[in-house]
Amino acid sequence: MKNTSQNYKSAIKPVWCPGCGNYAILKSLQKALSELEIEPENIVTVSGIGCSGRFSHYMNTYSLHGTHGRAVPTALGAKAARPDLTVLCVGGDGDGLGIGGGHIPHAARKNVDLTYILIDNRIYGLTKGQSSPTTPIDKRTKTSPYGVYEEPLNAIAMLLAYDTSFIARISSLQMKEMVEILKEAINHKGFSVINVMSPCVTFPVLGYDTVRDLIKPIPENHDPSDKLKAMQLAYDDTKLYTGIFYKVQKPTLEDNLNKQIEDAVSVEDNQKVTVEELLEKYV
Amino acid sequence: MEKKEFKSDVDFTVRIGGEGGDGVISCGELFAKAAARTEFHVFTYITYPAEMRGGFSMIQIRVRDWTIYSMGSEVDYLVVFNQEAYDNTISDLKKGGMIIYDPDAVEVDESLDAVFFPVQLTKLANEATGYDLGKNVVALGMLGSLFNISKSVLQKLIKDRYGSKGTSVIEKNMSALEKGYVEGEKQSIEKKFHLKTENEKPTYMMLSGNEAVALGAIAAGCRFVAGYPITPATPIFETLTKLMPKVGGRAIQMEDEIASISALIGASFAGEKVITPTSGPGLQLMGEQLNLASMLELPMVIVDVQRGGPSTGLPTKTEQSDLKFAIYGTAGESPRCILAPTSVEDCFYQTIRAFNIAEKYQMPVILLTDQSIGYRKATVKIPDFSHIVEIFKDNVLRSSLIPSAERMEIVTRVIPEKEELEGYKRFKFTETGVSPVSVPGMEGGQYVATGLAHNEVGKADYSPKNHLEMTRKRFKKLKYLSKAFDQNPPEFYGSVDSEIGIIGWGSTEGAIREARYLAEEKGIMVRHLHPKEISPLPEKQIRHFLVGLKQIIVVEENYTGQFAHFIKAKFGVHPIELHKCEGSPISSREIMAVIEKVARITDEEHITEL
Numbered sequence: 001m002k003n004t005s006q007n008y009k010s011a012i013k014p015v016w017c018p019g020c021g022n023y024a025i026l027k028s029l030q031k032a033l034s035e036l037e038i039e040p041e042n043i044v045t046v047s048g049i050g051c052s053g054r055f056s057h058y059m060n061t062y063s064l065h066g067t068h069g070r071a072v073p074t075a076l077g078a079k080a081a082r083p084d085l086t087v088l089c090v091g092g093d094g095d096g097l098g099i100g101g102g103h104i105p106h107a108a109r110k111n112v113d114l115t116y117i118l119i120d121n122r123i124y125g126l127t128k129g130q131s132s133p134t135t136p137i138d139k140r141t142k143t144s145p146y147g148v149y150e151e152p153l154n155a156i157a158m159l160l161a162y163d164t165s166f167i168a169r170i171s172s173l174q175m176k177e178m179v180e181i182l183k184e185a186i187n188h189k190g191f192s193v194i195n196v197m198s199p200c201v202t203f204p205v206l207g208y209d210t211v212r213d214l215i216k217p218i219p220e221n222h223d224p225s226d227k228l229k230a231m232q233l234a235y236d237d238t239k240l241y242t243g244i245f246y247k248v249q250k251p252t253l254e255d256n257l258n259k260q261i262e263d264a265v266s267v268e269d270n271q272k273v274t275v276e277e278l279l280e281k282y283v
Numbered sequence: 284m285e286k287k288e289f290k291s292d293v294d295f296t297v298r299i300g301g302e303g304g305d306g307v308i309s310c311g312e313l314f315a316k317a318a319a320r321t322e323f324h325v326f327t328y329i330t331y332p333a334e335m336r337g338g339f340s341m342i343q344i345r346v347r348d349w350t351i352y353s354m355g356s357e358v359d360y361l362v363v364f365n366q367e368a369y370d371n372t373i374s375d376l377k378k379g380g381m382i383i384y385d386p387d388a389v390e391v392d393e394s395l396d397a398v399f400f401p402v403q404l405t406k407l408a409n410e411a412t413g414y415d416l417g418k419n420v421v422a423l424g425m426l427g428s429l430f431n432i433s434k435s436v437l438q439k440l441i442k443d444r445y446g447s448k449g450t451s452v453i454e455k456n457m458s459a460l461e462k463g464y465v466e467g468e469k470q471s472i473e474k475k476f477h478l479k480t481e482n483e484k485p486t487y488m489m490l491s492g493n494e495a496v497a498l499g500a501i502a503a504g505c506r507f508v509a510g511y512p513i514t515p516a517t518p519i520f521e522t523l524t525k526l527m528p529k530v531g532g533r534a535i536q537m538e539d540e541i542a543s544i545s546a547l548i549g550a551s552f553a554g555e556k557v558i559t560p561t562s563g564p565g566l567q568l569m570g571e572q573l574n575l576a577s578m579l580e581l582p583m584v585i586v587d588v589q590r591g592g593p594s595t596g597l598p599t600k601t602e603q604s605d606l607k608f609a610i611y612g613t614a615g616e617s618p619r620c621i622l623a624p625t626s627v628e629d630c631f632y633q634t635i636r637a638f639n640i641a642e643k644y645q646m647p648v649i650l651l652t653d654q655s656i657g658y659r660k661a662t663v664k665i666p667d668f669s670h671i672v673e674i675f676k677d678n679v680l681r682s683s684l685i686p687s688a689e690r691m692e693i694v695t696r697v698i699p700e701k702e703e704l705e706g707y708k709r710f711k712f713t714e715t716g717v718s719p720v721s722v723p724g725m726e727g728g729q730y731v732a733t734g735l736a737h738n739e740v741g742k743a744d745y746s747p748k749n750h751l752e753m754t755r756k757r758f759k760k761l762k763y764l765s766k767a768f769d770q771n772p773p774e775f776y777g778s779v780d781s782e783i784g785i786i787g788w789g790s791t792e793g794a795i796r797e798a799r800y801l802a803e804e805k806g807i808m809v810r811h812l813h814p815k816e817i818s819p820l821p822e823k824q825i826r827h828f829l830v831g832l833k834q835i836i837v838v839e840e841n842y843t844g845q846f847a848h849f850i851k852a853k854f855g856v857h858p859i860e861l862h863k864c865e866g867s868p869i870s871s872r873e874i875m876a877v878i879e880k881v882a883r884i885t886d887e888e889h890i891t892e893l
Contacts, residue, residue, distance in 0.1 A: 041725060062730070070545040077548060283665075
């Protein structure tokens, strides 16, 4: 039977608010997976905490809804242990840039082959409207009643600084493009991060209108291996460029771990050492 | 029988002390390895200075013709490289013991009742190598001569250890070793003990407690480790990172302990047997994910090599103070199992057991060792590989076998049968609380594992009934585990008529056992219980142990008496608590002193009764 989006839907109905940008992301992901024809049982979806954390409940995959901020290292563990699996990871701006921000550079350094969907609505939605690491300056929220005084983080610039091997941005308003970018990210060998600008209808710090006004496709002539140019696009705060900022090939975590095994095994006449032989070395 | 164990024909202790960078430890380790090739048991204890270089460090080696339970209280042979080492350790020298020292560096008190053996270690090293370095190898040669160790054994050990440093280093070490042997022969000193190697087929490995944990993990089928360096657990991680690729496994260093245990959750979810080594401060960081592992019912083994706390505390010293955190730490009530190995050999076998329990009961298992056991080296019996049973589907939860060199089982988590995948319920309510768990790649086994309260299929469910039922399900596993522990033969020693009972846990086993022997020599009968299962406790066994006791002493290396609190709460007894909180292991003498005091109290009670 041909895979359809339906095959990737779990029996659980989403609890997101009507009009939430996350619906578009969920649909796009399920479509991308069906088009790539990856069997649901060979996919692991890990999500953190927050509205985006519920993502894993709605996927008919091996899904893990873990703790706040730890989705990336959890997904990394699954991929490192089982390189044969397709591993997806989903989190929001609070999960990925706040509490879990410290894990991202290390996943990038290791270049673990997984796709991380970093959803950004610029607010803490599930806890009902507190400021997040990407809330714009001066914005009044429940925990910034006199206005946010911290500068918002620039996710794309950070990812570039970490030398993440695949960096893209898209918005919930661009489903068609999102499907294509997701497919490319999943096919990419290495750590691929897609920053999805996703409006929140209940706490509209990032509303549909804002997204519509700001998004602009990355110029067609952009060379995705040009890091400096990508950085320039990332820092242009008059626009939210969408598309692939940066893409390079380098060995993945799995490549490196497999190489360690191959090297160790080749020393021992292409045989894995048995436990018995290993213990004898400690006599 | 046990009496005989205490009376040994061969039983001596060598201590080597010097400056941090003197090569004291390698000298002692090579000597210990040579001794381990005989039919004798060997046990070592090391203290390092916390600094990278400099400061006083020492290694103590005990050799015996029976199982060794502790490092011993007194020293028969003392080798000192400098004055500080002499000053720090001379009070532990046995009457009539031997002191080997460099007369150019150490001033000795000649009025002591001791055999003096001056050797110009630095001068001889200089003659052999052209450097001050190498005096440790000169000392090693001397010890070799003193104990009749075949020179070829030490030569091979040196080659194995320094082989990677090139031929010139080897040659220099060989001539330093030769100098030591020659110097040893010159002195006409009685050779009391002979460490000549007889049989060829090895029966023992020479391991540190930390190495024993690493090898135990591999023997248990673990092929995934994620960790973060922390003293004193780092050697487990280092050993595993080195060995994993050789057996087709994977080792990754993460950015912190939270990431390490997160990677474990991912890898265990993906079906692997997983481990992370850490110490107290790391375990503390792992709290949130330990909780998640318990909630998702994922097998994993966490090793806490305890060190002195709180906070950064005493990174290189020993303590048993993470017990309550290990049992109760984390938000909400999340079942996990705690095991505490009692010796280096036990580290190997309890690690295998930890994996078996984790896999069988689908919960995190914390292995509580400590610095003193982790850095101690001792002989470990190689398991008989023809007696290993592999169990892939064991939902019977019959009594869990305690792995030993003679017989052990390797357990892997129970997976759903084909028909169970129809409308698969990952968290299905069962008699024992254990539900078959699917692993990625298994068609139809897809499910969501969530840290939210969830129902049998894994869907979030906050209803009061479901919350109670699911909590009950997770704790049922602990109940069955406790029952399984109670099936094992009782683990206490000493006379059933004793009125004094002594309870310890973890690395204090040897010291308590020797204290019991000392007490028995003086006619004081003591019963000793040392559960390796700390949580859940084998309750029936403990109740059985407590029957007829007038006084109970609980021994532990912490300030507040954490295990005693636990025993008091569970069994309603009022033990006398013996705490040591100085960063060093408790000795049999210290325990014996308390036993004697308690015996006097019990005697007085008898008199009153009369």
